[in-house]
Amino acid sequence: xxxxxxxxxxxxxxxxxxxxxxxxxxxxxxxxxxxxxxxxxxxxxxxxxxxxxxxxxxxxxxxxxxxxxxxxxxxxxxxxxxxxxxxxxxxxxxxxxxx
Numbered sequence: 369x370x371x372x373x374x375x376x377x378x379x380x381x382x383x384x385x386x387x388x389x390x391x392x393x394x395x396x397x398x399x400x401x402x403x404x405x406x407x408x409x410x411x412x413x414x415x416x417x418x419x420x421x422x423x424x425x426x427x428x429x430x431x432x433x434x435x436x437x438x439x440x441x442x443x444x445x446x447x448x449x450x451x452x453x454x455x456x457x458x459x460x461x462x463x464x465x466x467x
Contacts, residue, residue, distance in 0.1 A: 454460065 450458070
């Protein structure tokens with residue numbers, strides 16, 4: 369985090385046309401952290417685009433295939449117990465008519 373703020377301050381100074389800061393910033397653990405950051409960024413950008421393309425192709429493939437239609441479940445007698453008639457008739461409002 370500290371290296372990023374020092375680096376961004378250095379970049380702002382260079383872009384404004386100023387001179388390099390007199391105090392040399394402390395180096396981090398990595399000897400070439402800027403190169404490593406650019407490499408990692410490019411690597412993960414490529415992985416992201418590859419992942420997006422793969423997911424898109426898989427989605428198109430899966431959605432283009434048909435799907436299995438299951439048969440109607442057996443008419444179990446305990447599923448539609450009617451102890452009293454509905455005011456609108458023997459069937460429920462949203463059920464298929466059995467007439």
